[in-house]
Amino acid sequence: MRHIISVLLENEAGALSRVSGLFSARGYNIESLTVAPTEDATLSRMTIVTTGSDEVIEQITKQLNKLIDVVKVIDLSDGDHIERELMLVKVRAVGREREEMKRMADIFRGRIIDVTDRDYTIELTGTGSKLDAFLKAIDAAAILETVRTGASGIGRGDRVLRV
Amino acid sequence: MFLLFFGRVMAMITGAEIVVRCLQEEGVEYVFGYPGGAVLFLYDELFKQNKVKHILVRHEQGAVHAADGYSRSTEKIGVALVTSGPGVTNAVTGIATAYMDSIPQVIITGQVPTHAIGQDAFQECDTVGITRPCVKHNFLVKDVKDIAVTMKKAFYIAATGRPGPVVVDIPKDVTSHKAEFSYPATIAMRSYNPVTKGHAGQIRKAIQVLAGAKRPMIYTGGGVILGNAAAELTQLVRTLGFPCTNTLMGLGAYPATDRQFVGMLGMHGTYEANMAMQHCDVLLAIGARFDDRVIGNPRHFFEEPRTIIHVDVDPSSISKRVKVDVPIVGNVRDVLREFIRQMEGGKLPLDQEALRTWWTQIELWRGRDCLKYDRSGTLIKPQFVIEKLYEVTRGDAFVTSDVGQHQMWAAQFYKFTKPRRWINSGGLGTMGFGLPAAMGVQLAHPRAAVACVTGEASIQMCIQELSTCKQYRLPIKIVTLNNKYMGMVRQWQEFFHGNRYAESYMDALPDFVKLAESYGHVGMKIEKPADVEPALKEAFSRKKELVFLDFITDQTENVFPMVPGGKGLSEMILV
Numbered sequence: 176m177r178h179i180i181s182v183l184l185e186n187e188a189g190a191l192s193r194v195s196g197l198f199s200a201r202g203y204n205i206e207s208l209t210v211a212p213t214e215d216a217t218l219s220r221m222t223i224v225t226t227g228s229d230e231v232i233e234q235i236t237k238q239l240n241k242l243i244d245v246v247k248v249i250d251l252s253d254g255d256h257i258e259r260e261l262m263l264v265k266v267r268a269v270g271r272e273r274e275e276m277k278r279m280a281d282i283f284r285g286r287i288i289d290v291t292d293r294d295y296t297i298e299l300t301g302t303g304s305k306l307d308a309f310l311k312a313i314d315a316a317a318i319l320e321t322v323r324t325g326a327s328g329i330g331r332g333d334r335v336l337r338v
Numbered sequence: 339m340f341l342l343f344f345g346r347v348m349a350m351i352t353g354a355e356i357v358v359r360c361l362q363e364e365g366v367e368y369v370f371g372y373p374g375g376a377v378l379f380l381y382d383e384l385f386k387q388n389k390v391k392h393i394l395v396r397h398e399q400g401a402v403h404a405a406d407g408y409s410r411s412t413e414k415i416g417v418a419l420v421t422s423g424p425g426v427t428n429a430v431t432g433i434a435t436a437y438m439d440s441i442p443q444v445i446i447t448g449q450v451p452t453h454a455i456g457q458d459a460f461q462e463c464d465t466v467g468i469t470r471p472c473v474k475h476n477f478l479v480k481d482v483k484d485i486a487v488t489m490k491k492a493f494y495i496a497a498t499g500r501p502g503p504v505v506v507d508i509p510k511d512v513t514s515h516k517a518e519f520s521y522p523a524t525i526a527m528r529s530y531n532p533v534t535k536g537h538a539g540q541i542r543k544a545i546q547v548l549a550g551a552k553r554p555m556i557y558t559g560g561g562v563i564l565g566n567a568a569a570e571l572t573q574l575v576r577t578l579g580f581p582c583t584n585t586l587m588g589l590g591a592y593p594a595t596d597r598q599f600v601g602m603l604g605m606h607g608t609y610e611a612n613m614a615m616q617h618c619d620v621l622l623a624i625g626a627r628f629d630d631r632v633i634g635n636p637r638h639f640f641e642e643p644r645t646i647i648h649v650d651v652d653p654s655s656i657s658k659r660v661k662v663d664v665p666i667v668g669n670v671r672d673v674l675r676e677f678i679r680q681m682e683g684g685k686l687p688l689d690q691e692a693l694r695t696w697w698t699q700i701e702l703w704r705g706r707d708c709l710k711y712d713r714s715g716t717l718i719k720p721q722f723v724i725e726k727l728y729e730v731t732r733g734d735a736f737v738t739s740d741v742g743q744h745q746m747w748a749a750q751f752y753k754f755t756k757p758r759r760w761i762n763s764g765g766l767g768t769m770g771f772g773l774p775a776a777m778g779v780q781l782a783h784p785r786a787a788v789a790c791v792t793g794e795a796s797i798q799m800c801i802q803e804l805s806t807c808k809q810y811r812l813p814i815k816i817v818t819l820n821n822k823y824m825g826m827v828r829q830w831q832e833f834f835h836g837n838r839y840a841e842s843y844m845d846a847l848p849d850f851v852k853l854a855e856s857y858g859h860v861g862m863k864i865e866k867p868a869d870v871e872p873a874l875k876e877a878f879s880r881k882k883e884l885v886f887l888d889f890i891t892d893q894t895e896n897v898f899p900m901v902p903g904g905k906g907l908s909e910m911i912l913v
Contacts, residue, residue: 185529188478189466200471230657237654243475243495246529338528 207325374421376448402432407775423461438765474502499532536668551620560587561625565670590754638906740796743825770799854886
């Protein structure tokens with residue numbers, strides 16, 4: 176089953192490699208991993224999307240907690256949560272395609288953030304499946320390049336992860 | 339240079355001196371190490387003082403194993419010091435060995451100067467990267483002002499919670515830069531707060547489960563040794579009257595001479611221990627981790643239903659390989675004391691009749707006499723050597739071992755009655771561990787009898803340390819069970835590979851007697867069973883000399899019982 180795990184960890188050199196090394200050494204899956212400093216510059220927050228049985232997920236959270244640099248771990252999938260991913264897509268946009276691409280971007284609430292006479296770059300945010308849906312909806316041959324951040328997640332309401 | 343600090347004059351000292359002052363503050367007695375370019379400032383400071391004694395090994399692997407043996411035989415943290423690059427890579431085997439067995443260690447490694455890091459400098463390696471998967475934690479210290487607090491953290495992390503090795507990597511320029519020195523008295527880390535006390539409610543629940551047991555079993559591992567809980571374990575086992583088994587790492591936690599002890603369990607465990615483990619209805623696991631060498635095939639293990647109580651300081655050890663019914667996270671000693679405290683309230687309503695039946699069954703299994711071997715031949719049986727070693731040392735020696743058949747025979751036939759007496763590489767299975775580990779043990783216990791049980795293959799993996807033993811006059815007794823084979827490899831080839839002894843034959847062995855003598859030690863070659871005891875007696879009477887005993891043993895002897903890989907615990911091959 177897919178799980179989305181949030182980790183608060185010390186913002187220290189090498190902290191990321193401790194986490195990624197743990198996943199590779201123990202053979203855990205990583206679907207995506209995002210990390211950036213928080214409002215407190217001494218802490219980073221990481222969102223890991225992984226899959227595994229309940230036993231494996233339990234081990235993953237325990238092993239993450241065991242890392243000395245890790246301050247807190249929660250499995251967001253244990254409760255209500257929101258997740259978002261950002262995608263930038265560069266698409267070919269010439270002739271009639273220009274209007275069609277603009278319309279598709281609007282339908283998916285994307286924004287065109289760079290324009291040339293031959294292509295658009297579209298910014299799109301949403302769940303992973305929404306981004307997938309957008310890529311399916313447009314002409315595959317028009318896609319020149321895509322880049323995705325991987326999911327970031329946060330608990331709903333008063334579910335707060337902080338020190 | 340001096341700085342005025344809160345009205346006091348604080349001296350500026352070099353990073354190297356700060357490191358040595360930290361070691362002094364931690365009460366470090368010995369540092370095991372080997373010098374090199376990146377650690378010259380550190381060695382210079384060690385040279386200028388005499389509180390911390392340096393032991394010069396002959397290979398960095400030996401330094402870490404020696405620090406390891408020192409730590410295992412005491413309750414202290416082992417400390418090693420190696421240079422950058424090859425110094426570190428040589429040390430990695432030792433660090434991984436300590437990591438697998440949760441041994442508290444601080445390893446200080448030199449690094450190339452900060453400006454050279456990442457430039458592929460001479461003797462540069464990514465120490466933090468290379469050691470990351472085999473340390474509890476590691477640090478790269480980039481600023482001289484961070485040394486003291488990093489050292490404090492390193493010692494704190496190494497010894498608390500589930501112990502383990504911590505590497506502190508210090509670039510050469512940082513050891514020459516200057517800073518004020520003040521050693522923190524305590525340290526608090528928001529990201530590291532190991533649990534100590536076990537949950538009292540869980541313990542109450544566990545006691546209820548134990549009280550209802552009809553076929554109980556107590557299974558304990560290295561955690562009881564590391565947690566210094568042997569006395570509490572012994573009290574608990576005696577109070578309950580249940581059978582007790584120890585893992586390879588846990589030997590000595592419960593006296594092996596006691597009737598309630600059913601021997602070691604696992605791949606080469608006793609018949610009675612493995613059968614009781616497989617068929618128990620309530621299992622109390624303490625400081626043990628249900629590893630593959632202990633429970634065999636997990637699916638086979640699950641075939642018998644049982645209620646499992648698991649006490650461990652490391653939450654990730656619980657329900658890792660085996661689903662646990664009553665988990666108790668905490669320091670083993672604190673948890674066992676709470677067990678005892680709660681049980682003192684009133685007599686536990688044990689099912690005495692069921693227990694009597696269970697013990698009758700266990701005695702039937704014990705009657706199988708699974709460790710018997712042929713004593714009639716003219717060749718020396720390796721088991722016989724260990725039995726005599728046990729007798730000659732009155733069961734009171736520190737015994738280190740290497741890895742292989744000799745290790746298993748030592749574990750089976752030396753009846754350890756005290757913790758921290760049996761010192762071996764259980765998790766990683768590192769050949770070459772025994773001799774350097776024995777050096778650390780002998781330094782920690784200068785007057786104690788220290789035996790290194792080894793084989794002619796293992797001993798050659800760190801044989802250079804005979805030179806260290808000469809330098810520091812370490813009177814270790816090396817008990818080599820020489821069958822001219824990598825015995826355990828040969829045994830597996832005999833059982834599972836059609837007797838094709840691929841590369842397991844040790845051809846071109848040195849004359850170990852002459853080799854020992856060339857290092858200034860005493861060498862003895864023993865070829866007849868009748869000479870075993872006199873040779874051991876003579877060796878142990880030489881209190882000031884290292885004696886290398888080369889026992890020429892039966893080449894065909896195998897370790898029994900044996901649970902073949904992939905088989906269940908009760909599917910043992912017996913003699």
